[in-house]
Amino acid sequence: DPQQLELATSSKRKLRRFIVMDEVVDKLYGSQVRRYFEANNVQYEILALPTTEETKSMDLVLSILREVQAFSIDRRTEPIIAIGGGVCLDIVGLAASLYRRRTPYIRVPTTLLSYVDASVGAKNGVNFLQCKNKLGGYTPPMASFLDRSFIQSIPRRHISNGLGEILKMALMKHKGLFDLLKSHGKYLLDTKFQSYSDSTGRGDAALQTTRIAIETMLEELAPNLWEDDLDRLVDFGHLISPELEMRVLPSLMHGEAVTIDMAFMTYVAHARGLLSCEEKEQIIECMRGLELPVWHSACTWHLIQRALVERLKHGGGRPRMPLPTGLGVAEIFNDTSEETLKEAYQLWVGD
Numbered sequence: 249d250p251q252q253l254e255l256a257t258s259s260k261r262k263l264r265r266f267i268v269m270d271e272v273v274d275k276l277y278g279s280q281v282r283r284y285f286e287a288n289n290v291q292y293e294i295l296a297l298p299t300t301e302e303t304k305s306m307d308l309v310l311s312i313l314r315e316v317q318a319f320s321i322d323r324r325t326e327p328i329i330a331i332g333g334g335v336c337l338d339i340v341g342l343a344a345s346l347y348r349r350r351t352p353y354i355r356v357p358t359t360l361l362s363y364v365d366a367s368v369g370a371k372n373g374v375n376f377l378q379c380k381n382k383l384g385g386y387t388p389p390m391a392s393f394l395d396r397s398f399i400q401s402i403p404r405r406h407i408s409n410g411l412g413e414i415l416k417m418a419l420m421k422h423k424g425l426f427d428l429l430k431s432h433g434k435y436l437l438d439t440k441f442q443s444y445s446d447s448t449g450r451g452d453a454a455l456q457t458t459r460i461a462i463e464t465m466l467e468e469l470a471p472n473l474w475e476d477d478l479d480r481l482v483d484f485g486h487l488i489s490p491e492l493e494m495r496v497l498p499s500l501m502h503g504e505a506v507t508i509d510m511a512f513m514t515y516v517a518h519a520r521g522l523l524s525c526e527e528k529e530q531i532i533e534c535m536r537g538l539e540l541p542v543w544h545s546a547c548t549w550h551l552i553q554r555a556l557v558e559r560l561k562h563g564g565g566r567p568r569m570p571l572p573t574g575l576g577v578a579e580i581f582n583d584t585s586e587e588t589l590k591e592a593y594q595l596w597v598g599d
């Protein structure tokens with residue numbers, strides 16, 4: 249914020265910032281970040297932490313808070329900055345929401361998944377008693393700073409992982425986004441979402457894809473920030489996948505498990521007569537093109553049944569099943585019969 253910088257330089261008091269950074273990100277970009285703060289005469293402290301699914305716990309939140317307390321920040325003017333993947337953003341968001349009842353914080357996502365997903369909402373949290381995100385809250389960041397250049401250093405499989413969540417938005421809400429993924433998926437994987445002005449004329453595919461994904465996500469989240477309305481299209485791919493993901497941990501990444509769930513649901517939509525055979529094939533082909541799995545041996549009929557029972561519990565007695573009703577359009581259904589699910593399952597496994 250140039251205005252604030254000017255104010256700071258004209259006053260005696262230095263700007264101060266407390267930054268929590270994922271350890272891997274620190275190794276790659278830490279020196280650039282330090283140079284930035286030094287060039288702007290900011291007094292800063294960077295806390296580099298191993299922020300992984302295994303360490304995503306209250307213990308890590310407390311160690312952040314101890315350091316924040318020692319650094320002593322002004323709650324009104326000195327936001328905590330989180331730089332890292334979704335795990336880092338979630339942990340720091342929770343720490344900030346607890347410190348002095350609520351300290352502003354800023355999210356800087358560095359993976360594709362966190363860039364299009366975790367950067368947008370208000371949610372934060374940590375795992376507790378082996379349950380994913382069991383403790384947490386809804387505290388929106390004061391800002392999210394989006395810089396796609398971080399994404400160039402994440403492994404190819406992680407790009408596919410993020411593409412899984414983008415495909416979710418495409419299938420639920422945006423045919424244009426689906427078309428982009430279909431035609432430029434491999435290019436986006438190869439170029440790791442960096443923009444190039446090359447002769448192929450596809451340099452902007454990365455910008456377009458991320459922009460539409462984030463806009464459609466915002467459209468869904470903004471009117472339902474506290475999730476009072478349980479009918480959520482963004483739950484597509486998230487009915488069966490939590491059970492599957494936890495079952496085979498750590499072999500499937502989140503976006504991969506989500507895609508397996510979406511593939512099954514695509515067959516359900518087909519079995520219900522909502523999707524033609526050709527549309528179903530297009531969706532599955534697109535998933536394969538994004539180098540995402542469309543099936544998993546651990547996704548048994550028994551697991552699906554169990555996951556749907558869980559869903560009923562959390563959905564106030566209704567399955568609230570988002571299903572595509574075409575390419576880029578969807579509705580929520582509460583009346584899919586067991587017979588249809590079974591028929592879809594057999595067809596899916598057979599293919």
Ligand SMILES: NC(=O)c1ccc[n+]([C@@H]2O[C@H](COP(=O)([O-])OP(=O)(O)OC[C@H]3O[C@@H](n4cnc5c(N)ncnc54)[C@H](O)[C@@H]3O)[C@@H](O)[C@H]2O)c1
Pocket residue numbers: 270271272273276299300301304332333334335336338358359360361362365366367369370371372381398399400401402403502
């Ligand atoms: N709050 C929300 O709304 C929301 C939304 C979606 C996901 N999430 C959470 O996000 C988490 C998943 O996020 P994720 O996929 O970003 O995983 P992650 O945060 O675990 O990061 C994955 C790995 O990538 C490394 N990494 C991060 N940035 C890098 C970079 N630029 N270059 C190289 N390596 C880098 C990290 O060190 C880590 O090992 C889950 O815990 C999920 O619950 C939260």
Ligand SMILES: [Zn+2]
Pocket residue numbers: 413486502506
């Ligand atoms: Zn998800």
